[in-house]
Amino acid sequence: MVEEQFREDESAPVFFLSYARTRTRPRAVAPPRDNNKKVSQLFVDLSDHVVELLGLGPGRMAGFMDQMLDGGQLWTDDLAFAAGHCQVFIPLVSPQYLRSQWCAREWDAFTRRRAVPRPDAEPSVGETPVIPVNWSVVDRRRVPEVVSRRQLFTPTRLPSDIAPQYHEEGIYGLLSLGSNGKDAYDAVVWRLAQRIARAYRTHWVEPAVTTDLRQLRDRFEEDGHDLV
Numbered sequence: 001m002v003e004e005q006f007r008e009d010e011s012a013p014v015f016f017l018s019y020a021r022t023r024t025r026p027r028a029v030a031p032p033r034d035n036n037k038k039v040s041q042l043f044v045d046l047s048d049h050v051v052e053l054l055g056l057g058p059g060r061m062a063g064f065m066d067q068m069l070d071g072g073q074l075w076t077d078d079l080a081f082a083a084g085h086c087q088v089f090i091p092l093v094s095p096q097y098l099r100s101q102w103c104a105r106e107w108d109a110f111t112r113r114r115a116v117p118r119p120d121a122e123p124s125v126g127e128t129p130v131i132p133v134n135w136s137v138v139d140r141r142r143v144p145e146v147v148s149r150r151q152l153f154t155p156t157r158l159p160s161d162i163a164p165q166y167h168e169e170g171i172y173g174l175l176s177l178g179s180n181g182k183d184a185y186d187a188v189v190w191r192l193a194q195r196i197a198r199a200y201r202t203h204w205v206e207p208a209v210t211t212d213l214r215q216l217r218d219r220f221e222e223d224g225h226d227l228v
Contacts, residue, residue, distance in 0.1 A: 006118065006204050010057075012085035013064040014050055015196050017043050018106045019135070020096035021066070038175045039065070039092065042189065046090075049193030054200065063090075075105075075213040083109040084209030088199045089228070090192075092135035093152070094172070098143065101218035107147075108217040113208045115228040121202040126151045129203045129228055131195055136170040144220035155191035162187050 019039050047062040056062060064082035089110040097103050115129055133153050140148070155163050162184045166174065171188065174181035205228060210216060 008087075009085055009207070010060060012087075012207075013061040013082050014054065014056070014086065014200055015046070015063045015088040015090050016082055016086040016106070016110065017046070017063055017065040017090050017092065018097075018103055018110075019065065019092040020094055020100045020103055022096070038172055040067070041175065042092075042171060045189050046193055046196070049190060050196055053193055053197040075211075077211075080109070080209050080211050084113070085207050086110070087203065087205050088129045088131065088196050090196070091130070091132050091147075092171070093132050093138055093143070093147065094136040094170070095138055095142075097135065098138065098147065098220060104218050104220050105213065105216040107220065109210050110205075111228045112210075113205050113228055115203050115205045118202060118204050123202040127199065127202070129199045129205050131192070131199065133192065134167060134170045136172040137168070146220050153192060153195060155188045158187050158191065 017039070019036070022036055043063060043065045050056070050062040051060075054062075064078075064086060066076075066079055083106055089107070091097065091103065091107060111130060117123055128150065130150050131153050132147060132150050155166060165181070165184045166188045169177065169181065171185065174185040174188065
């Protein structure tokens with residue numbers, strides 16, 4: 001019975017990377033830019049680390065991110081499946097993220113699922129499968145309660161200057177600093193991957209796929225069904 005309860009779909013990703021898409025606006029002269037390139041870099045680096053840490057087999061997806069050209073417009077079957085089956089949810093918190101109705105729906109799709117400790121697991125106090133990450137600087141006074149009561153990811157066991165730099169710049173800032181931020185970025189992402197692996201090992205989030213977009217809240221508000 002226990003094995004049945006915790007049986008995973010091998011086609012499901014371990015983590016879901018939720019971010020505010022930046023749409024490219026037409027320009028008369030300049031060529032189009034890949035405004036989500038930094039998010040893609042984080043996704044690839046995290047995925048590589050998670051595969052290594054969990055020893056995922058060939059074909060098993062470490063993570064999922066919506067990479068549609070103009071994402072945030074269509075609740076696809078792939079997106080609904082990933083939000084309903086992934087075990088860890090990584091929101092990249094930024095001013096744009098907190099204003100995004102689409103990101104609020106992704107948050108809602110995951111947090112309405114029920115999470116329980118895995119057999120013999122001992123989660124630390126306050127740890128959940130929702131791991132908010134400081135993507136870019138946000139005025140903490142403007143962060144909705146449903147988000148702020150989650151424990152913001154903070155890297156530990158690193159040189160004393162790295163965690164403050166991450167909190168001051170965000171991962172977007174570390175990537176934007178180029179070589180000056182590379183060491184800090186690499187260290188923070190490695191610690192984040194370890195945190196994802198730990199959440200995966202200590203929690204089981206029951207599958208629940210929401211296919212009807214109208215069932216999902218488009219604001220970051222308390223709603224009484226936040227189970228994860």
